Amino acid sequence: MKNYLSLASGVFVIAVAGPLSHGISAQAGPALRTAGQQAAPAPQQAGTPAQQQNANVPAGNAANGRKLFTSFGCYQCHNYEAQGGSAGPRLAPRPIAYAQFMKYVRHPTNEMPPFTEKTVKDAELTDIYAFLRAQPAPPDLDKIPLLK
Numbered sequence: 332m333k334n335y336l337s338l339a340s341g342v343f344v345i346a347v348a349g350p351l352s353h354g355i356s357a358q359a360g361p362a363l364r365t366a367g368q369q370a371a372p373a374p375q376q377a378g379t380p381a382q383q384q385n386a387n388v389p390a391g392n393a394a395n396g397r398k399l400f401t402s403f404g405c406y407q408c409h410n411y412e413a414q415g416g417s418a419g420p421r422l423a424p425r426p427i428a429y430a431q432f433m434k435y436v437r438h439p440t441n442e443m444p445p446f447t448e449k450t451v452k453d454a455e456l457t458d459i460y461a462f463l464r465a466q467p468a469p470p471d472l473d474k475i476p477l478l479k
């Protein structure tokens with residue numbers, strides 16, 4: 332039930348916050364990696380450096396990754412679908428490159444708490460990464476009737 336509610340509110344956030352984050356990314360340009368990934372339309376993402384680097388990512392188990400994303404508490408800030416929440420940015424479906432991801436979670440640079448190898452094993456992080464990549468993309472803004 333909790334999950335369902337969160338999912339529903341996530342859809343709401345995407346629909347309402349969409350144009351806003353789009354505007355931010357347009358202003359911030361490519362320097363702000365996270366904002367760019369959130370708002371850029373899918374076709375422009377096709378050949379990003381992150382995706383090229385992701386060519387050799389270990390497969391991982393996305394279903395297990397979803398469970399771990401909840402059990403390790405990532406959802407508390409990034410939300411159940413990794414769509415972003417009040418305390419953390421959107422991570423899915425186009426997370427930062429795999430190598431960066433593995434480093435970042437161990438040594439975050441700002442407000443995120445670090446997760447060491449003792450807490451989250453590399454294989455578990457790989458599963459979480461697979462979950463992030465497998466998440467469906469939010470709908471294009473011009474496909475949302477209310478925004479027309």
Ligand code: HEC
Pocket residue numbers: 364365400403404405406407408409418419420422426427432435436439440441442443444446451459
């Ligand atoms: C207490 C809140 C919190 C929790 C719990 C949390 N994060 Fe974060 N995360 C953040 C915030 C805030 C940022 C934005 C940068 C920063 O402050 O470090 C972030 C950034 C990230 C980034 C970098 C995103 C980017 O595009 O640069 C990744 C990857 C990430 N988190 C993954 C995870 C994973 C995986 C977990 C669970 C193992 C997790 N986070 C748990 C708050 C959190």
